[in-house]
Amino acid sequence: MNLGLIGQAAVLFAVTNIDDILIMALFFAQGAGRRGTTRAITAGQYLGFAAILAGAVAAAFGATFLPDTVVPYLGLLPLALGVKAAVQAWRHRHDSDEVQGGRDSGPKVLEVAAVTLANGGDNIGVYVPVFATAGIGGMSVHVIVFLALVAVWVAAGRYFATRPAIAKALSRWGHILLPVVLIGIGLLILIQGGAFGR
Structure with missing residues (x-):
């Protein structure tokens, strides 16, 4: 494999997905102390990112699953x-921590996948020209590198969520930050995509 191409793919992934680390840290904070949290977040991240890659690969070959006019509405997710x-x-703002911990089972696979897909849906537009010009070999390298880096991103999100200072802040404010971040991402996707007009 061409090391330059691997490096290019790694940089492209990092630049287009840097915000996912914060979102995953918030999901890890939501599922702190619950069994299956890492598995659910990892599966959801891979499911959502696989959908992004499938769309980008198909579009690079000339097929599109979603018209461009629909993509901004992914922000609704x-x-x-x-x-x-x-x-x-x-x-549940007045519930004790113990009650809140027992009430919620943590992040769900499909929720994580939906957020990953919606947040990364605009990346398809960046990936398509790269994939289309890279040829099948180059596209394969990009896909392999991207899928390997998804695991690195999940590990980074978990790492940040488990640092004592960050974990303390997320346990105290995560239930407020997660909705704010998700709503902000949704509105940003809708606005930048022109869902409300240009």
């Missing part, structure tokens, strides 16, 4: 999940 999380946080 994190927006809806953020509103749901905000409503739950508001309803």
Whole structure:
């Protein structure tokens, strides 16, 4: 394999997915102390990113699953999940930590996948020209590097969520930060995509 191409793929992944580390740290904070949290976040991240890659690869070959006019509306996914999380946080704002811990089973695979897909949906537009010009060999290298780096991103999100100072802040404010971040991502995708007009 060409090391230059691997490096290019790694840089492209990092630049287009840097914000995912914060989102994963928030998901890890939401699932702190619960069994299956790492598995659910990893599976959701891979599921969502596989959908992004499938769309980019198909588009590089000339097929598209979603018209460009629909892509901005992917922002409705994190927006809806953020509103749901905000409503739950508001309803249970007076619960003790023990009650809150028993009430929620942590992040769900499909929720993580939906946020990953919506947050990275605009990356398809960046990946398509790269894939189209790289040829099948180069595209394969990109896909392999991207999928390997998803695991690194999950590990980084978990790492940040388990640092004592960060973990303390996330345990105290994570139930507020997660809805705010998800709603913000949803609105940003909708606005930048022109869902409300240009």
